[in-house]
Amino acid sequence: MPHRNRTDAIDDAAVTIGPLDLRARVDEALAVQAHAFGLGDDEIAVRRQIVLRHITYPGARSLGATTESGRLVGFVYGMPNDRTHWWSTVVEPYLRAGGNEHWLDDSFVITELHVHPGYQNRGIGRTLITALTDGAAQPRSILSAIDFDSPARGLYHSLGYDDLARKVLFPSAPKPYAVMGAPLPLRRDDP
Template sequence: MTDTRPGTRIVDLPVAWLRDHMHEALAIYGLAMGYDPGVVAGRYGYAIQHTDRPGFRAVGAFAATEDGERLVGFGYGYLIAPGQWWHDQVRAALDRRTAKKWLPGAFEVCELHVHPDHQSQGLGRRLLHALVAGTTAPVALLSTPDADTKAFRLYHADGFVDLARGYHFPGDPRPFAILGVELPMHPREPRPANT
């Protein structure tokens, strides 16, 4: 998949390329999430392990520069399964009926980040759509800080629904929301402004 709109292009990222450029991608993650460099460094080993998971796929956004182009956003995910840390955390956060409906065969949007200098230009949405378009999973799940952020509004606008709110993952003091969407995605129509 390649999206070559003016200014940036969205492409599928081969696993080998992402492994070779994981530090670059995680620097974007740290800036987008406001994480300390120590937290970002601690994610490297996990991120490399994720590339071996079943159903793994990744996408990147590249912006033109004087010297060629550079990575300004990325996303990746994989099929979740019992025994994986995120799956088991989410399973604990959901009631039995919700877990039974949403977890089997789900694709986790594990990371989806755009460099702050390139946010609010539609790149997050383009990355999200490219990422989930390439999976045959019945649903996609993700977790995001439980706050009124651009990312949270993007996910809801694109049809994600709340599965759990105010959940605290170990090691992060912020509350998170766990969201899900049936695939293929059908973004919601914008609501008309009140007149």
Template sequence: MRSAFGSRRETAPQIREIDKRTFFRRLDAMLATYAAAMEPPAEQMPGRRTIMERHAAYPGFRAFVAGRRRDVAGFVYGFHGESGQWWHDVVFAALTQTGGAAHAREWMGDAYEVAELHVHPDSQGQGLGRRLITTLCAERPERTVVLSTLDAQTPARNLYRSLGMTDLLTGFRFPGGGPLYAVMGARLPLTSRRS
């Protein structure tokens, strides 16, 4: 059976920027892609929706989707991180504890935070994640880009490393429990180390 996203021989899904109104309109489709890629417990999905809705109000918010028609093969969004945002404050405190206040300010003082990047399993392994994150981060005025990802040897982690990102924190557990994460960062603009 053919997936909604077609075969690998077809043209790659088109990436386009969406405004906040379209972001809310496409949220169900993006959450479906998130669920397919991450396989979270069903009870986490209402909270994920609330978090994503809150993120759309943050400064510097930008979102991109890739797909055909109504399907979302992948999506990415981010915003300018600042004090008072939960993820920013938690990571800033952890970086201060491990490397000092100057280290935390160097990475988080003028950072673009990639909040979500997900590619539907039917579209993985085709470079779509790379296209999405580099499109999002292109021409950003911030000094750094930061994100968190599972602390494991995953395709996503390999992608981030290939874009010049390094581990800022490893084995990190966010408040409230859950799996171990790595927080990664790079100076902007991103540089590809792909051969």
């Protein structure tokens, strides 16, 4: 699906949202994530192995945002939640404490969503996440985001995600996260 954006000095004006072979383009995707999130080489190496493992899980899907020249400037991937996966085992006690443990069942997890900073605030992230969740068989979606008032959390709230747990601590993560959930399909009205 074409997604037109204003001209960016970094690259092409037009960005297309479509299927992404994340295994083949994992390094490009992680470069976007590193740029957007400020990650170092060691952390990228660890995340590379995680992404390559995740995309082998049943139902895992990914979409990318590419410029006319083929440069990847954004991506999203996710999968049906499985309570045995590491993420679920970490967030489960926090969700249980708030009476929201049931969100771990029959949910589609947004594992990663990142847009290169030069392409943010153009609706690319919104298009990526809604297109990915529109194809989900599950009736709801869950995700985690750093727990502060960021543009990402603003986007998620505008799509209908609510906070299910706050101050969630992941091993080796320096900042707390919020776990958020939304019924599918995601809200389409403008914030």
